[in-house]
Amino acid sequence: MKVLPLRLLFTLVFTVITLCACAMVPTAKDGETLKPNQGLLAFHVTSNADAGLSYVDYSSTSTFGSRFGENMVGPKGMFRIKAGETFYVVPLDAGDYMFSKFDMYPKYAWLQATNRFKVSANTITYIGHIRINIKDNRFGIQAMDRELDMRTYLADTFPAYFKSMDFKKSFAELSLR
Numbered sequence: 001m002k003v004l005p006l007r008l009l010f011t012l013v014f015t016v017i018t019l020c021a022c023a024m025v026p027t028a029k030d031g032e033t034l035k036p037n038q039g040l041l042a043f044h045v046t047s048n049a050d051a052g053l054s055y056v057d058y059s060s061t062s063t064f065g066s067r068f069g070e071n072m073v074g075p076k077g078m079f080r081i082k083a084g085e086t087f088y089v090v091p092l093d094a095g096d097y098m099f100s101k102f103d104m105y106p107k108y109a110w111l112q113a114t115n116r117f118k119v120s121a122n123t124i125t126y127i128g129h130i131r132i133n134i135k136d137n138r139f140g141i142q143a144m145d146r147e148l149d150m151r152t153y154l155a156d157t158f159p160a161y162f163k164s165m166d167f168k169k170s171f172a173e174l175s176l177r
Helices: 003-020 064-073 147-157 159-164
Strands: 038-047 051-057 077-081 084-093 095-104 107-110 116-119 123-135 138-144 166-169
Touching: 038 077, 038 116, 038 147, 051 123, 077 084, 084 095, 084 147, 095 138, 116 123, 123 147, 147 159, 147 166
Parallel strands: 038 123, 123 166
Antiparallel strands: 038 084, 051 077, 051 095, 095 107, 095 116, 123 138
16 A cells, blocks of 8 residues: 555656756846857747747747657747736847747647747847737737837846847747647
């Protein structure tokens, strides 16, 4: 009889470790030294509900295999979107990325490979103001250019980074599949 509780304990521990391993994205702290190959990803989100937005390395196609792999292993990172307005400024390794999945449990939508954005080392990469609207069984997600709002936010909240790093736009076209 003691074998069952022990197995249950191991299962519980494994589940907690697996869930903790999900790659949540850390927020930047102004002036903190970045790794030599890192830049900052900056975007603003307005949402009417809590959701998740996952990203992976860019691929020109989204296949069953890549989606299955993401479901089994997890994405490269995930942003927890809170209802309301939030600015995101996060350190990422330089490279090409794409948003892969929009998640509002228990519903989700795969994003197509058209939303590529490139993060450059020692650069603030602005990918837009993302508006998310969720109503009943429908999601709407779009990116708009509100560069002035982002520049103002960065100058006020991240003055050391804003003064010392280049700023570039790498606008992402977002489409649900």
